[in-house]
Amino acid sequence: MSLIQSISSTLKTWVFKKKLLKFSGRFRQDPEACFYCPEMCRFSCPTAETLKDNTVTPRGKMSLLHLAERGFSAETIAGSEAQRNWYLEQCTGCGRCTEYCVYENDVASNLMNERAKYFSREAVLKAGTGDDAGYVQPAAFSDMLDELRALEGVVLLCEPGRRDWWRAHPKTLDDLGVAEISEVQLPFREWDWGKLADIQIEAIGEALGDCTQIWVESPEAAWFLAKAVKEDRESLSSEVRLVWQRFFALLAAREFGPDVSFHESYHLSRLFPRLGYSIPMYERGLMPFHSGWNSLDCGGEGFYQLAYPGTAREIGVRFLHDLAKDGRALEKIVCQSYACTQHLHGLTDAKVVYWLDELVEGADGSNS
Numbered sequence: 001m002s003l004i005q006s007i008s009s010t011l012k013t014w015v016f017k018k019k020l021l022k023f024s025g026r027f028r029q030d031p032e033a034c035f036y037c038p039e040m041c042r043f044s045c046p047t048a049e050t051l052k053d054n055t056v057t058p059r060g061k062m063s064l065l066h067l068a069e070r071g072f073s074a075e076t077i078a079g080s081e082a083q084r085n086w087y088l089e090q091c092t093g094c095g096r097c098t099e100y101c102v103y104e105n106d107v108a109s110n111l112m113n114e115r116a117k118y119f120s121r122e123a124v125l126k127a128g129t130g131d132d133a134g135y136v137q138p139a140a141f142s143d144m145l146d147e148l149r150a151l152e153g154v155v156l157l158c159e160p161g162r163r164d165w166w167r168a169h170p171k172t173l174d175d176l177g178v179a180e181i182s183e184v185q186l187p188f189r190e191w192d193w194g195k196l197a198d199i200q201i202e203a204i205g206e207a208l209g210d211c212t213q214i215w216v217e218s219p220e221a222a223w224f225l226a227k228a229v230k231e232d233r234e235s236l237s238s239e240v241r242l243v244w245q246r247f248f249a250l251l252a253a254r255e256f257g258p259d260v261s262f263h264e265s266y267h268l269s270r271l272f273p274r275l276g277y278s279i280p281m282y283e284r285g286l287m288p289f290h291s292g293w294n295s296l297d298c299g300g301e302g303f304y305q306l307a308y309p310g311t312a313r314e315i316g317v318r319f320l321h322d323l324a325k326d327g328r329a330l331e332k333i334v335c336q337s338y339a340c341t342q343h344l345h346g347l348t349d350a351k352v353v354y355w356l357d358e359l360v361e362g363a364d365g366s367n368s
């Protein structure tokens with residue numbers, strides 16, 4: 001296709017999506033739009049596809065919200081509050097449905113907010129009963145805050161278990177201008193799940209108050225800091241930056257052979273651009289054109305793994321199975337998220353490599 005044909009086709013698609021397929025104004029509220037939608041995003045949902053369950057499609061889950069807006073009780077719709085919440089939990093937060101939605105409805109955030117309401121009601125009910133209503137143990141949360149409070153200046157929040165790797169690569173560390181490294185585990189999964197109270201999010205922002213710049217290795221943790229802590233709270237005044245933003249160009253210069261697949265992070269490719277953050281190589285949809293890599297995105301397990309590890313594993317298995325069916329390269333998978341390397345080990349015979357390991361391989365002598 002020539003460049004002119006390509007531009008013309010892109011314009012036609014945009015006009016078709018944005019102008020001709022628009023919902024009537026009265027259905028523009030998110031849950032209502034889904035309720036009346038012919039479900040163009042159905043195929044994209046990893047939980048609905050893996051569970052093979054039509055009640056947990058994006059539309060199915062959002063319909064619960066709309067029915068509540070219309071006054072139907074949880075008991076009437078789902079049998080009980082807890083059962084209704086089970087449906088709301090069947091979401092990895094991947095944002096795929098939003099990507100395919102004409103309206104770009106943010107299903108994941110709607111579901112997360114609704115779960116948060118449920119869990120905060122639960123917490124009130126459990127208060128004073130001696131049961132632990134929180135998902136981050138109070139002692140562990142307090143220890144985490146102490147560790148965050150001790151940080152100052154330019155810091156690196158590395159993936160848990162990778163501090164020694166960073167210490168062994170001082171040149172890479174110097175490139176970031178980092179003075180301190182912490183491998184504290186931020187409770188981003190609990191937040192995604194709707195189980196982190198606002199007061200806890202604020203406390204994290206305050207604890208990071210002495211940091212002037214925070215480099216974050218994990219896209220998931222960076223998403224939590226950028227969306228929950230930084231954007232919605234004023235207490236975090238420092239800049240959150242991803243390690244990927246600093247080093248992506250070096251990796252982009254690499255040629256990956258046809259037997260290598262690059263497993264991108266949906267946080268980087270899909271979610272961050274929605275916040276208006278510039279993530280190099282991830283202006284939506286451009287990644288394969290930029291790199292020529294064999295790129296893929298599993299749809300994610302993220303916080304879902306915390307809630308339903310068995311189904312999360314099934315999502316991973318299904319994802320690999322689909323790739324094999326498509327004849328995709330599976331000799332080696334380079335993962336953009338360290339968490340994904342952990343998920344994929346044991347699910348595939350492919351060599352699973354973390355992108356920073358891939359990047360420094362060969363250049364390591366000058367790095368260490």
Ligand code: SF4
Binds near residue numbers: 097104
């Ligand atoms: S997210 Fe969009 S495409 Fe999917 S059901 Fe809702 S309105 Fe329809």
Ligand code: SF4
Binds near residue numbers: 090092
């Ligand atoms: S965000 Fe992902 S998992 Fe959640 S409803 Fe949409 S497609 Fe399904």
